[in-house]
Amino acid sequence: MSPDFLLFLIIALVAVAAALGMLFSRSALYAALFLITNFGAVAVLYLLLNAPFLAVVQVSVYAGAIMVLFLFVIMLLGAERLGRDPETATMRWQRPLTITLAVALIVQAVYVFATRASAAPAVAEAVDAGPLSIGKTLINSYLLPFEVIAIVLLAAMIGAVVLTRDK
Amino acid sequence: MMDSVTPYVLLSAILFALGVIGVLARRNALMIFMSIELMLNSANLALVAFARQWGQLDGQMFVFFIMTVAAAEVAVGLALIVTIFRARRSTNVDDLAQLKG
Numbered sequence: 001m002s003p004d005f006l007l008f009l010i011i012a013l014v015a016v017a018a019a020l021g022m023l024f025s026r027s028a029l030y031a032a033l034f035l036i037t038n039f040g041a042v043a044v045l046y047l048l049l050n051a052p053f054l055a056v057v058q059v060s061v062y063a064g065a066i067m068v069l070f071l072f073v074i075m076l077l078g079a080e081r082l083g084r085d086p087e088t089a090t091m092r093w094q095r096p097l098t099i100t101l102a103v104a105l106i107v108q109a110v111y112v113f114a115t116r117a118s119a120a121p122a123v124a125e126a127v128d129a130g131p132l133s134i135g136k137t138l139i140n141s142y143l144l145p146f147e148v149i150a151i152v153l154l155a156a157m158i159g160a161v162v163l164t165r166d167k
Numbered sequence: 168m169m170d171s172v173t174p175y176v177l178l179s180a181i182l183f184a185l186g187v188i189g190v191l192a193r194r195n196a197l198m199i200f201m202s203i204e205l206m207l208n209s210a211n212l213a214l215v216a217f218a219r220q221w222g223q224l225d226g227q228m229f230v231f232f233i234m235t236v237a238a239a240e241v242a243v244g245l246a247l248i249v250t251i252f253r254a255r256r257s258t259n260v261d262d263l264a265q266l267k268g
Contacts, residue, residue: 019185049219066241073245098191102184109180124222137224156239163246
């Protein structure tokens, strides 16, 4: 078992444990903190996958901005006091069915990967994925999506301001 | 160093399935939204894994755009949830049944 794989295994366990903690936590605040842990673990996985720029963007945008927004709204709405979802009566048979079907999906995915892994092609040589390369690729090959993303962000800003404005 | 990226893709599938459980089994709108973010994150992980396998940067560019779109979506979605909460004092999605029947 190479050190790479061992490190991957530890980080993957942290990520899955944090996701499970988010699913089964008693309050939305704990769930948000578990999700931040999950994002941090995935950022380390990006480092293992030769994506250092994306790892930093993941920590600063996903865990540092999106989850902070979530925490703001959770504390604004007082959702940390709401506790467990009270209406188990409305979902008596759907919840076990959901969990059963998702576990079946995971088992099938593990089976397919375990039996087909030998057919995967070899991993290519690692390319330079620092900010300079990302920037060059962005401006050379992805200029149109870059401009469209700017418009998407502008629309989101306008939408957020309009939706929360006092009439 | 690394034989294949299959373990990463498998982890992405597992996280995606956990996100699906969160979306389907929770009634709080904020919890559903957080599970959607978990699903987006797992898709990002799969894309970066495949970018590593083929030695290209296109997968990472895709992830960059997905992160940006996710940020915009979270901003607008949370603004919507705050507005709904102001009107109804509840984040339970079962209460949003005005279009029913």
